[in-house]
Amino acid sequence: MVRSPELTELVALRRELHSHAELAGHENETSRIVRSFIEPFEPNELVTELGGFGLAAVFKGRDEGPSVMFRTEVDAVPVQEDNDVDYRSCRPGVSHACGHDGHTAIVAGLAAKLGRHRPRRGRVVLLFQPAEETGTGALSILEDDRFGSIAPDWIFALHNLPGETFGEIQIRNGPFAAGSVGAILGFRGTTSHAAYPEQGRSPATAVAQLIQKLAGLPVSMNAGDGIAKLTVIHARIGEAAFGTTPGEAEVMATLRSDREDILERLKGALVDQAQQIARAHGLELTRSWTDRFPVTVNHSEAVAMVEVVARNQGVDVTFRDEAYPWSEDFGCFTERIKGAIFGLGSGQEHPALHSPGYDFPDELIPIGVGLFEGLIERLLE
Numbered sequence: 001m002v003r004s005p006e007l008t009e010l011v012a013l014r015r016e017l018h019s020h021a022e023l024a025g026h027e028n029e030t031s032r033i034v035r036s037f038i039e040p041f042e043p044n045e046l047v048t049e050l051g052g053f054g055l056a057a058v059f060k061g062r063d064e065g066p067s068v069m070f071r072t073e074v075d076a077v078p079v080q081e082d083n084d085v086d087y088r089s090c091r092p093g094v095s096h097a098c099g100h101d102g103h104t105a106i107v108a109g110l111a112a113k114l115g116r117h118r119p120r121r122g123r124v125v126l127l128f129q130p131a132e133e134t135g136t137g138a139l140s141i142l143e144d145d146r147f148g149s150i151a152p153d154w155i156f157a158l159h160n161l162p163g164e165t166f167g168e169i170q171i172r173n174g175p176f177a178a179g180s181v182g183a184i185l186g187f188r189g190t191t192s193h194a195a196y197p198e199q200g201r202s203p204a205t206a207v208a209q210l211i212q213k214l215a216g217l218p219v220s221m222n223a224g225d226g227i228a229k230l231t232v233i234h235a236r237i238g239e240a241a242f243g244t245t246p247g248e249a250e251v252m253a254t255l256r257s258d259r260e261d262i263l264e265r266l267k268g269a270l271v272d273q274a275q276q277i278a279r280a281h282g283l284e285l286t287r288s289w290t291d292r293f294p295v296t297v298n299h300s301e302a303v304a305m306v307e308v309v310a311r312n313q314g315v316d317v318t319f320r321d322e323a324y325p326w327s328e329d330f331g332c333f334t335e336r337i338k339g340a341i342f343g344l345g346s347g348q349e350h351p352a353l354h355s356p357g358y359d360f361p362d363e364l365i366p367i368g369v370g371l372f373e374g375l376i377e378r379l380l381e
Helices: 005-019 028-043 100-116 138-143 146-148 204-214 260-280 300-313 364-378
Strands: 045-050 054-060 063-073 121-129 156-160 169-171 174-177 179-188 228-237 248-257 285-293 296-298 318-320 338-345
Touching: 005 028, 005 364, 028 045, 028 054, 028 121, 045 146, 045 260, 054 100, 054 138, 054 248, 063 100, 063 179, 063 228, 063 260, 063 364, 100 121, 100 364, 121 138, 121 364, 138 146, 156 179, 156 300, 156 364, 169 300, 174 338, 179 204, 179 260, 204 248, 228 260, 248 260, 260 285, 296 338, 300 318, 300 338, 300 364, 338 364
Parallel strands: 063 121, 063 156, 156 338, 169 318
Antiparallel strands: 045 054, 054 121, 169 338, 174 296, 179 248, 179 285, 228 248
16 A cells, blocks of 8 residues: 555654553643644644643634534553554553554544645534543543533544454444443451451452342343443452451442443442342442443434445445444533444454554554545535
């Protein structure tokens, strides 16, 4: 594949971001790199530190018209990379193993196009969003007082998909990705000497019973063809002290569904089970919720636009029968704005997302830029 100088620059940007991977909430250098790339294309407005380390570049057309936003995530994940490449992440235990570096290069590629040719009407907003991996970034952007001045009529995003045919679009009307939430359950009893466990109230048996009970909760939701999943991701009982019977414990689980009502029922069932088990063992129960992602729901008009643009560009389109079980905080945007997120296949043999060997395929960059450019033409030309 012959690469134009512009594509070469986007690949270089992607690899620079890859080598300087930063976790959610710490994307300071990432934001600086993106800003340095965007500024020479002279956006009409550049909004910095949006919702944290977010960045929005606004390109205005000559005439009045609708506003369209293209959102990308900029954060990395806590995964140690094992790729032997010269742009390997310089931060131990942190890497772009989800492809946000590639997504960012694609949206930045639109700035290069828009710098030479503004839309005929309306405006394009390129949003570089922090903290997607923790589910806090999109909401922080929306709650920033400055978002109102750049709020769009339409919003679009993509996510690369290892395991799917390279360059093929995966899309769906309605729920595209599951909503999820993290549960943190704490049990508190009383410690005692390990020689006299009967003198304390250990949560060990309660934790074992809870984990066993939680495995059956999704089945009880009667989700039909929908998604209902509960994954225990962490458990801890007491401390590593062989002379002490434990007096406290913690269990963490991720709950997910493509329906908000089922997700709420799953949360309620989990709390009920934990309360019953805590009472039976004379334990105090605490609970809290974290990493909340809403169900990401695509708007039918936005999906139709993506399909038309893709087919016009000779890109294959597959409509999914079910939502993906993973979560995306892009759903915070589509709760309020007409929009759609679609998947872009990165190869059936490509390493999985969040795996140590994952690296975004640079050959996807021109495909992604072309699809987003087609949406601009359809809406604003």
